[in-house]
Amino acid sequence: MNSQNKKGFPPGRIKIMNALSELMREKDFHSITTAEIASTAGVTEGLIYKYFKDKKDLLYQVLDGHFHEFHDHIVKMIAPCSSAIEKLSIIIRTTLKSYAANRVFAKILLLEVRNSPNYFESDAYNMVRIYSGTILEIINQGMASGELKPDINPFALRQVILGSIEHACLGEVIFGKTLNTETVSDHICNIIFQGVQP
Structure with a gap:
C-alpha cells in the first residue's frame, strides 16, 4: 500500500x-x-x-493503512467544493465506490473488528473517528450557511448517512453481490438531502 x-x-x-x-x-x-x-x-x-503484538494488532494496522489512503482521497475530492450537500454527496459516493472496489477493506471495517473492545483503542478506530468527524463538520457548516435546516440534529444526520452507506454495502461484503455505486449513492442522496434542504 x-x-x-x-x-x-x-x-x-x-x-x-x-x-x-x-x-x-x-x-x-x-x-x-x-x-x-x-x-x-x-x-x-x-x-x-x-x-x-498479535494477529489482531496486525489486522488493525492493515485497516489503519487502508483508512489513511481512503480518507486522504476523500479530503482531496471535497477540497474544491463549497456546497455542504455536494461535499456530503461526494463522501457517500466515494465511500460506496471504495467499499465496492476494496472488499477486504469493507470486510474488515464492517464485519471483523467491531466485536473487539481493543479495536476502539486502536489507531484504525481513530481514523474512523476522523472520517466521521469530517462528515459532522460539513453538516455543521451546511446548517450555519443555511444550506441545511437549522433545526436538524447533526449527529443523527451523520448516523443516517453512515448507516445508509454500511447497509448498502453489506450484501456486497457478505454475499459478494455486485453493487451499482452510482445508482445506490444517487438514491441515498436523494432521500437524505431532499429531506434536509430548507
Whole structure:
C-alpha cells in the first residue's frame, strides 16, 4: 500500500500486512493462521511478532493503512467544493465506490473488528473517528450557511448517512453481490438531502 510505504515501514512488515489483505480476499480472519500469513508473505512466523503484538494488532494496522489512503482521497475530492450537500454527496459516493472496489477493506471495517473492545483503542478506530468527524463538520457548516435546516440534529444526520452507506454495502461484503455505486449513492442522496434542504 502506498500509505504503508510512506510511513517508512521495513519491507518485511509491508509484506506481512499485504499478505493478510491477500488472504482475507478468500478467507475469514479467524480461520487465517500466523503460519499462513508468514508463508504468503515469504517471511518467518517470528517476524510477525517482531512488528505486531498479535494477529489482531496486525489486522488493525492493515485497516489503519487502508483508512489513511481512503480518507486522504476523500479530503482531496471535497477540497474544491463549497456546497455542504455536494461535499456530503461526494463522501457517500466515494465511500460506496471504495467499499465496492476494496472488499477486504469493507470486510474488515464492517464485519471483523467491531466485536473487539481493543479495536476502539486502536489507531484504525481513530481514523474512523476522523472520517466521521469530517462528515459532522460539513453538516455543521451546511446548517450555519443555511444550506441545511437549522433545526436538524447533526449527529443523527451523520448516523443516517453512515448507516445508509454500511447497509448498502453489506450484501456486497457478505454475499459478494455486485453493487451499482452510482445508482445506490444517487438514491441515498436523494432521500437524505431532499429531506434536509430548507
